[in-house]
Amino acid sequence: MRTAIVTDSTAYIPIELREKWNIHLIPLHVIFGNEVYREEIDLTWNQFYEEVQTKELPTTSQPPIGQFVELFEQLSADHDAVVCVHLSSGISGTYQGAVTASTMVEGIKVYPFDSEISCMVQGLYALEAAKMASHGVDPDVIMNRLEELKRSARAYFMVDDLTHLQRGGRLSSAQAFIGSILQVKPLLHFKDKVIVPFEKIRTRKKAMKRIVDLLAEEASTGEAYQAVIIHANREEEAEEWRKELSAMYPNVEFSIGYFGAVIGTHLGEGSMGMGWMKR
Numbered sequence: 001m002r003t004a005i006v007t008d009s010t011a012y013i014p015i016e017l018r019e020k021w022n023i024h025l026i027p028l029h030v031i032f033g034n035e036v037y038r039e040e041i042d043l044t045w046n047q048f049y050e051e052v053q054t055k056e057l058p059t060t061s062q063p064p065i066g067q068f069v070e071l072f073e074q075l076s077a078d079h080d081a082v083v084c085v086h087l088s089s090g091i092s093g094t095y096q097g098a099v100t101a102s103t104m105v106e107g108i109k110v111y112p113f114d115s116e117i118s119c120m121v122q123g124l125y126a127l128e129a130a131k132m133a134s135h136g137v138d139p140d141v142i143m144n145r146l147e148e149l150k151r152s153a154r155a156y157f158m159v160d161d162l163t164h165l166q167r168g169g170r171l172s173s174a175q176a177f178i179g180s181i182l183q184v185k186p187l188l189h190f191k192d193k194v195i196v197p198f199e200k201i202r203t204r205k206k207a208m209k210r211i212v213d214l215l216a217e218e219a220s221t222g223e224a225y226q227a228v229i230i231h232a233n234r235e236e237e238a239e240e241w242r243k244e245l246s247a248m249y250p251n252v253e254f255s256i257g258y259f260g261a262v263i264g265t266h267l268g269e270g271s272m273g274m275g276w277m278k279r
Helices: 015-020 045-054 065-075 094-102 119-134 139-150 163-167 173-182 204-219 235-248 261-267
Strands: 003-008 023-026 029-032 035-038 059-061 081-086 109-114 154-158 187-191 194-199 225-231 252-258 272-278
Touching: 003 065, 003 119, 015 023, 023 065, 023 119, 029 261, 045 261, 059 261, 065 081, 065 094, 081 094, 081 119, 081 139, 094 109, 109 139, 119 139, 119 225, 119 252, 119 272, 139 272, 154 204, 187 204, 204 225, 204 235, 204 272, 225 235, 235 252, 235 272
Parallel strands: 003 023, 003 081, 081 109, 225 252
Antiparallel strands: 029 035, 029 059, 154 187, 154 272, 187 194, 225 272
């Protein structure tokens, strides 16, 4: 079977990797006033952080179902199946859009996968699927592999300002208010598909150290892991962190990702995080 791989723009897979592994992109939308941008197509992460310096924060929206249907129909011309990897269904309707669209096309079987996470950790699933598909692996086998990876997938992130998450409805106003009053840098993570506080930590430095401690608990077994450091317009800081951690954990392959426009809208500039899974 010829299997296509689709993911949405919040996977933030660099364009050269998407092209190398033939990963198709469904963009979410970023709306500044009356201007609508397709994330990662019309608006890069660098451009987004420049825009928000002078404009109010945008709103975001999931892709229209018709966009999925159109892409699936195009892929059906030379593919038998498509595996779609999407951001957590607990924070966006994008995954459900793929599920709905899958019932509206003929001639191709659609396998939607809820990553239950986002950013480049989601991207790691899509890349694994694409590598397997390039070797002609059956889509059912690919889906089983993604479920296997999910058991070891983790992601923790720290935000400088909780009001973005509260405004977007991803965190309760009470949680945001308490965090702001106490001046804490809460570590957040995905639990049951939604973003929830993991621990309250007083400083940025301690929050980042705690993320490293959480990685160390798993990486200390010596098993091979892949990890991605994710930043919101803090590229130099992310690179320094990568160099430091690569020397400490030789069994972990580190890369750098970013919080792009859609996720950056909800987290705010300066956020840092890390995600990982077994290789």
